[in-house]
Amino acid sequence: MLNFEGLQAHVTLESALKIQQENIRATKMNQRELTKILSKKINLPAKKTRKLIESFGDVISLAVSKGEKVTYSNFGTFYLVNYPSKVINHPIFGKKKRTVMLATNVVKWMPSDSIKDLVNHHLQTENVTTFGAAKTIREAKKKAGIAEYKALDISKAEHSALIEIQKKEKEPAPEEEITEIPIRVIKKDWTDLPITHLDTPVRRTTPFTRALSQVEYIDLSKIQIPSTILCLVPKEIAHRTKVVPIDLKDEILIIGMTDPTDHEALDTIKKLVRKQISPRLISEKDLTQILNRYDMLGIESAQATTKPAETRQIDWKKTTPVSRVINLILKRAVREQATMIHFDTEDDDIVVRFRIGDQLLDKASLSKSLHQKVLAHFKRLVDQSEEKNGVTRQLFSLNVAGVPEEFELIGITAVDGEKIVIKTKNRLKELKKLTEIGFRDRDYQAIIENAPRPGVNLITGQEDVGRAGMFYALADFYRDQNLHVVTLEKSPALAVSGVSQIDMNKIPGFDLNATISTLAAFDCDVLMLDSIPGAEIFNQILTLFAEKIIVISVEAYDSITAITTLLGTGINPAVFAKKLNLILASKEISRLCPHCRELVKIDSKTVRQIRDILADLPADERARLRRLGSHFYQGQGCKKCNGSGHIGNTMMLELLVANEKIRDLIADDFDAEKIRKEALKNHFTTYAQDGIIIALIGEVAISDVLPEIK
Numbered sequence: 001m002l003n004f005e006g007l008q009a010h011v012t013l014e015s016a017l018k019i020q021q022e023n024i025r026a027t028k029m030n031q032r033e034l035t036k037i038l039s040k041k042i043n044l045p046a047k048k049t050r051k052l053i054e055s056f057g058d059v060i061s062l063a064v065s066k067g068e069k070v071t072y073s074n075f076g077t078f079y080l081v082n083y084p085s086k087v088i089n090h091p092i093f094g095k096k097k098r099t100v101m102l103a104t105n106v107v108k109w110m111p112s113d114s115i116k117d118l119v120n121h122h123l124q125t126e127n128v129t130t131f132g133a134a135k136t137i138r139e140a141k142k143k144a145g146i147a148e149y150k151a152l153d154i155s156k157a158e159h160s161a162l163i164e165i166q167k168k169e170k171e172p173a174p175e176e177e178i179t180e181i182p183i184r185v186i187k188k189d190w191t192d193l194p195i196t197h198l199d200t201p202v203r204r205t206t207p208f209t210r211a212l213s214q215v216e217y218i219d220l221s222k223i224q225i226p227s228t229i230l231c232l233v234p235k236e237i238a239h240r241t242k243v244v245p246i247d248l249k250d251e252i253l254i255i256g257m258t259d260p261t262d263h264e265a266l267d268t269i270k271k272l273v274r275k276q277i278s279p280r281l282i283s284e285k286d287l288t289q290i291l292n293r294y295d296m297l298g299i300e301s302a303q304a305t306t307k308p309a310e311t312r313q314i315d316w317k318k319t320t321p322v323s324r325v326i327n328l329i330l331k332r333a334v335r336e337q338a339t340m341i342h343f344d345t346e347d348d349d350i351v352v353r354f355r356i357g358d359q360l361l362d363k364a365s366l367s368k369s370l371h372q373k374v375l376a377h378f379k380r381l382v383d384q385s386e387e388k389n390g391v392t393r394q395l396f397s398l399n400v401a402g403v404p405e406e407f408e409l410i411g412i413t414a415v416d417g418e419k420i421v422i423k424t425k426n427r428l429k430e431l432k433k434l435t436e437i438g439f440r441d442r443d444y445q446a447i448i449e450n451a452p453r454p455g456v457n458l459i460t461g462q463e464d465v466g467r468a469g470m471f472y473a474l475a476d477f478y479r480d481q482n483l484h485v486v487t488l489e490k491s492p493a494l495a496v497s498g499v500s501q502i503d504m505n506k507i508p509g510f511d512l513n514a515t516i517s518t519l520a521a522f523d524c525d526v527l528m529l530d531s532i533p534g535a536e537i538f539n540q541i542l543t544l545f546a547e548k549i550i551v552i553s554v555e556a557y558d559s560i561t562a563i564t565t566l567l568g569t570g571i572n573p574a575v576f577a578k579k580l581n582l583i584l585a586s587k588e589i590s591r592l593c594p595h596c597r598e599l600v601k602i603d604s605k606t607v608r609q610i611r612d613i614l615a616d617l618p619a620d621e622r623a624r625l626r627r628l629g630s631h632f633y634q635g636q637g638c639k640k641c642n643g644s645g646h647i648g649n650t651m652m653l654e655l656l657v658a659n660e661k662i663r664d665l666i667a668d669d670f671d672a673e674k675i676r677k678e679a680l681k682n683h684f685t686t687y688a689q690d691g692i693i694i695a696l697i698g699e700v701a702i703s704d705v706l707p708e709i710k
């Protein structure tokens with residue numbers, strides 16, 4: 001007998017599935033949108049609505065997980081389907097490799113007839129989603145001209161499909177055909193699941209579960225672990241073993257781990273701390289959070305951080321690998337802003353010394369037996385070293401707190417053996433705004449007014465870092481003005497977004513002349529060069545970019561010497577003078593240690609000198625400075641600054657704004673003194689003035705400022 005209804009259902013199911021596969025609707029509503037809509041519909045605050053949805057989900061999840069069926073009339077039924085494990089052909093290797101599908105529980109939702117009608121007939125009714133309103137749907141169907149019968153009986157079809165599946169599962173699995181331990185490979189994350197065997201497993205308490213049951217769980221989200229405890233396990237080891245120290249009680253170290261049965265990790269930690277350890281089970285989330293804290297603290301090693309800062313000698317364990325020792329020394333050097341690291345051989349030791357400021361300080365001593373190893377390690381760090389007159393120099397980089405730092409290795413073959421000096425490369429690390437560099441008030445106003453004018457702006461100073469800082473700050477400034485900036489650089493130190501940077505070193509056979517011509521025809525508003533081009537090219541730039549902005553970085557002491565340097569290349573003074581706009585100059589100066597600076601008295605001669613320097617400032621600026629008082633500071637020396645009174649460097653700035661008179665002076669007979677005098681009348685802050693200003697606010701010592709002034 002032909003079961004028409006059943007056949008139709010089957011056919012419809014098949015075609016429905018086909019449609020489903022071919023045409024999955026991509027629109028998706030997320031929880032936020034659902035909350036918003038619901039909240040509006042039932043006129044309940046969003047917060048309460050979210051709670052309601054969550055509770056609804058919770059109740060259903062809980063009931064279904066217990067095997068209960070949850071039926072919400074006119075909406076549908078949530079139920080649990082259990083697919084027992086079975087042997088299938090491997091999805092990739094086919095019959096050759098039989099695979100076990102693990103027993104799985106799947107939650108299904110069987111929609112109610114009204115939902116199905118709604119979905120399939122796109123009924124437009126206002127209250128159709130109000131459950132229990134079957135009548136509304138019926139009316140809507142009638143209105144739409146849909147007959148009152150079940151057009152798409154998915155429930156029946158699905159039911160028979162389920163019966164089919166269940167029938168197949170009852171057939172005995174062909175166990176003898178299985179040749180290897182099957183692993184699920186259909187989905188990547190499934191491979192993590194424990195493998196279930198086809199035969200009923202004998203319940204046994206394995207060491208795994210026993211150990212697990214004895215370990216106490218600890219919620220670390222409520223506990224703040226002091227950094228002194230975190231230091232007990234170095235960051236690298238914590239990351240590798242996934243073990244974090246929690247507390248130290250009666251010489252027993254309490255540690256947290258996500259897998260307390262990881263004996264290898266336990267052994268590593270035991271050996272490391274040389275203490276008794278007591279593991280606790282922690283959540284994956286807590287572990288990640290603590291490992292992140294390690295990264296923020298920059299804790300690298302127990303040795304380097306548990307020792308107080310004043311301890312100059314690092315007590316290296318003989319077993320510590322040389323590479324680790326050296327990495328720690330280099331990292332510490334960067335942290336302490338050392339400019340040089342010396343490895344000196346002395347009697348029985350290698351003494352490691354840092355040059356910080358103008359002092360050479362003993363920092364660590366290594367056993368002399370390590371000497372050859374240290375040498376060998378450095379030779380490995382550098383790819384190939386160039387040797388010249390017994391001195392080798394080579395750049396290498398190393399990650400320090402996640403930031404690559406550059407070092408220069410200088411090897412010296414001395415009478416008593418090989419000596420190693422490492423120079424830390426002080427590179428520009430971040431983009432700063434002009435105001436952050438220190439151009440403030442009237443100086444910044446002058447830059448805003450003059451920098452966007454067509455013409456030539458110079459950036460100068462003797463230190464690469466200072467010039468690079470101003471170069472990128474200015475590039476960024478122009479970019480903010482919606483100008484298209486193109487830079488021509490040799491190995492850019494920074495990438496400035498929105499600025500077209502051309503690395504001249506990276507282009508084989510780079511032709512500056514040809515590039516300039518191309519750029520002139522190109523849509524470029526600002527052309528920036530990180531070094532002085534030859535006179536011929538400079539003249540070409542002045543012609544081709546006559547209506548555009550040109551910025552050139554010139555290595556010179558101050559703004560006046562920058563002009564001299566540029567004129568020295570043989571450019572036409574008259575043409576250059578006509579175009580000159582601004583000159584920004586910077587000079588490095590030691591920054592006072594904020595921890596130990598104290599007020600100092602200055603003698604009357606210095607007071608007079610300061611007064612003379614400030615006399616050139618406009619009256620309102622002088623009045624503003626007077627309000628700061630006349631206090632000057634001096635570093636006393638403390639542990640934080642290694643007794644030097646200084647920590648790092650800052651800049652003294654100079655700004656020259658060209659006017660017609662200055663331009664005439666440059667073009668006619670270049671007289672530095674006349675230009676200086678004229679410039680002072682017209683927004684020109686000198687190193688001396690800026691130095692005094694930053695000395696007044698306690699950033700630098702006045703005794704450091706005055707000798708720096710020519």
Ligand SMILES: [Zn+2]
Nearest residue numbers: 593596638641
């Ligand atoms: Zn200090």
